[in-house]
Amino acid sequence: MGKDKKILLYRIDEQAKNVIFVVTEDNESVWGRTSEDAYSVISFDDVFRDITEFRSNFLDYEQLTDELIGAINGRGAVFREILERFDDNRLKSFNFFTRYYSDTLRDVFTEARADIDKAGAFFNTRALKKSTEYVNDVFNHIREVMRDDWNFDFNSESDMKAFRLSFDKIIIRGNDRNDIYTVADTALVNFFYDFSFAIHKMKLYVCKCKYCGKVFLGKKNAVACEAENCQATYQREVKNAKRRKRENGTYKVYSTRLSNYIGQQKTKLSAEVLDDPALVEKYDQQRKVFTKHMQDKLDEYEAENRLPDEELSAFYEKMKQDVMSFVYALEAEAE
Numbered sequence: 243m244g245k246d247k248k249i250l251l252y253r254i255d256e257q258a259k260n261v262i263f264v265v266t267e268d269n270e271s272v273w274g275r276t277s278e279d280a281y282s283v284i285s286f287d288d289v290f291r292d293i294t295e296f297r298s299n300f301l302d303y304e305q306l307t308d309e310l311i312g313a314i315n316g317r318g319a320v321f322r323e324i325l326e327r328f329d330d331n332r333l334k335s336f337n338f339f340t341r342y343y344s345d346t347l348r349d350v351f352t353e354a355r356a357d358i359d360k361a362g363a364f365f366n367t368r369a370l371k372k373s374t375e376y377v378n379d380v381f382n383h384i385r386e387v388m389r390d391d392w393n394f395d396f397n398s399e400s401d402m403k404a405f406r407l408s409f410d411k412i413i414i415r416g417n418d419r420n421d422i423y424t425v426a427d428t429a430l431v432n433f434f435y436d437f438s439f440a441i442h443k444m445k446l447y448v449c450k451c452k453y454c455g456k457v458f459l460g461k462k463n464a465v466a467c468e469a470e471n472c473q474a475t476y477q478r479e480v481k482n483a484k485r486r487k488r489e490n491g492t493y494k495v496y497s498t499r500l501s502n503y504i505g506q507q508k509t510k511l512s513a514e515v516l517d518d519p520a521l522v523e524k525y526d527q528q529r530k531v532f533t534k535h536m537q538d539k540l541d542e543y544e545a546e547n548r549l550p551d552e553e554l555s556a557f558y559e560k561m562k563q564d565v566m567s568f569v570y571a572l573e574a575e576a577e
């Protein structure tokens with residue numbers, strides 16, 4: 243065969259919030275000069291969405307793959323027909339995981355098929371069985387990984403498990419480069435663990451965008467994803483909320499002014515009133531009634547998103563008159 247097995251390398255860039263994947267051969271001599279198009283840089287959000295999508299459509303993928311596995315030692319024409327559908331599914335997909343698993347499994351399947359053809363020619367049932375079993379094992383492992391929610395518990399909320407895992411690292415250093423990649427296992431288990439570790443360490447959470455409905459990884463309780471449209475709408479809403487708050491400030495001016503006005507009138511009260519505790523008490527009580535009255539009006543304006551207008555000014559002037567009427571009545575009472 244001569245050609246080296248394909249492997250997938252990955253590096254998680256926490257600062258840029260993306261993952262660099264490299265498809266290469268299992269051969270040291272090629273790693274330093276891998277061509278640009280072998281690299282895929284995928285944002286955390288897209289990786290997360292692709293995982294979620296792949297897992298939620300896994301039943302369909304599983305069915306197609308099982309069909310192919312079922313035909314692995316059957317008639318050549320049948321196997322080729324299913325393989326064609328399998329390839330079609332891969333070509334039509336934009337999902338990183340559909341593509342990766344399909345490419346990996348395709349190599350496994352076609353290699354096994356070649357072995358089976360050879361074994362069949364020599365009626366070697368033992369070799370035939372071995373190849374079929376191997377194909378099954380590879381896919382069963384992927385199946386198990388996909389089905390286990392624990393592998394995708396990015397926010398570490400599930401029960402604790404501790405275990406040992408081994409994997410290879412690839413170092414590319416020199417000529418201004420210093421890169422460390424991890425060699426992904428076929429089922430991508432170590433990648434899912436590393437990805438989850440990065441998400442947890444960066445305190446990112448699975449959030450749902452309130453504008454486009456997509457899930458994304460964001461700060462706790464974040465409401466908008468990083469899509470341009472969603473960010474624009476979100477910024478607009480934040481600005482509106484700020485403006486409303488400022489407008490609330492313009493409402494508040496009226497109640498403050500009225501309260502000050504009532505306070506000023508109190509200092510101008512005659513000695514007869516001020517010397518009578520009952521009348522002072524009456525004044526203070528009435529002050530609360532006036533301020534409450536003003537506040538109710540302002541609340542009305544705020545609820546209707548109505549900006550201060552002439553009507554509000556007139557209301558305020560009327561309140562001042564009411565205060566004065568009350569003051570005169572109080573003075574009359576003191577005489």
Ligand SMILES: [Zn+2]
Pocket residue numbers: 451452453454455456466467468469472
């Ligand atoms: Zn969005």
